[in-house]
Amino acid sequence: MNKLNAYQRVALLTVLATLFLILVGGLVRAAGAGLGCPDWPKCFGVWIPPTNVADLPAGFDPTLFNPVHTWLEYINRLIGVLIGFLILLTFALSFRYRKTDPIITISSAAAFVFVLFQGWLGGQVVRSGLEAGMITIHMVMAMVIVNVLLYATYRANRERWFYPLDAKNRSFFKKIGITLLAFTMVQLILGTQVREMVDVVKNTLDLPREMWLDTENLLYRIHRSFSWIVLILAVVLFFKIKKEHVQGIFRRLGITIVMLIILQMFLGLGMERLGMPGVFQLLHLVSVAVLICAEFLFVLISNPSSQTSLRARTRA
Structure with missing residues (x-):
């Protein structure tokens, strides 16, 4: 069996990384930190959130600030951005299959479009104050993304998984x-x-x-x-x-x-x-x-x- 090529390695890594992001998102949810950053895309009006209530920018209610919740949600967002770049790289590497198996390229492109939509949707979830229904849509989209990536990964590795x-x-x-x-x-x-x-x-x-x-x-x-x-x-x-x-x-x-x-x-x-x-x-x-x-x-x-x-x- 030949070694994994660049696309196969990155695609598999991206699937695992996306599942890890779901884990981090679940941790945010279980900790009640979904509104740890009350705005989007910034966090308390800045790109790097404060660690102390005294450093909050003017205009924000100090009672909303919990440093653990804030940084947990902020790290969740940073990992989400990293996943976005990984999916972009997966899409770029998929062009090696554009003639031999174009479905791999199409699936990788779809995953990239979906993750952009998911980023926008995450902002809407925050702006809605974690409105009922929005979280369900956000979770379903996460599963769509990871399984579209899994499908592309499978097609690039079918001979390894044949039984x-x-x-x-x-x-x-x-x-x-x-x-x-x-x-x-x-x-x-x-x-x-x-x-x-x-x-x-x-x-x-x-x-x-x-x-x-x-x-x-x-x-x-x-x-x-x-x-x-x-x-x-x-x-x-x-x-x-x-x-x-x-x-x-x-x-x-x-x-x-x-x-x-x-x-x-x-x-x-x-x-x-x-x-x-x-x-x-x-x-x-x-x-x-x-x-x-x-x-x-x-x-x-x-x-x-x-x-x-x-x-x-x-x-x-």
Whole structure:
């Protein structure tokens, strides 16, 4: 197997870096630092925020300043800018494929356009004061970006991720992968909206932490019920992998998906029973982001048409 070329290395790094940004964003969210910088694109009216309330520029309410929250949000923004440059570099390097596989170049260009939109959207989220609905859109866009990048990375590395399967099993795995991906995306949207609901309760009602989550709320009950559907699909996937003695990348990816789904269940239960601890919120968000990427990659690898075209290209 040949070494990774420049595009393959940078594209893979960019996917991982984008997932890291989601982790940092989750940390900002769990810490309640989303408005650590109350303006955009500057932070308290300056490009480098102060570390002490005495250094605040005129016109800002000192009660809004929390140095930990401010610098946490500021670092989040700096990492976002770095990711933007990485995606730009990925796009530039993708031109080596413009004739042999133009979809790689198109996908890389789409990721760059999406990240520009995401930067603008981040500003709107701040200006709205973390308005309900805006955060959900922001999170969904983050997943779109990372998976568009993942798709481009996959196409540039298909021969490394190829696993031989008969047509019947490949079709089954593709179908269950798509179903899992669809339900997990619905869960992501529902879960983000439940988190927004918790924020409203936390910020408007003087309730103890263990009462922030209304377990009788219809939205939460739907979110919790859907999780059982995802778990059942994961069990089906697990036993199919065992029955067919699937090995290699397919087995590793499938087992990873199953383990991440089980982890999601435990983290969700922990948040419900333990009063929404911040570390559980963070792990719940990051693990679902990794899960969606794993499911999407599983679908790509199990796609019969992409593997057929790969074999034809290899023979040629």
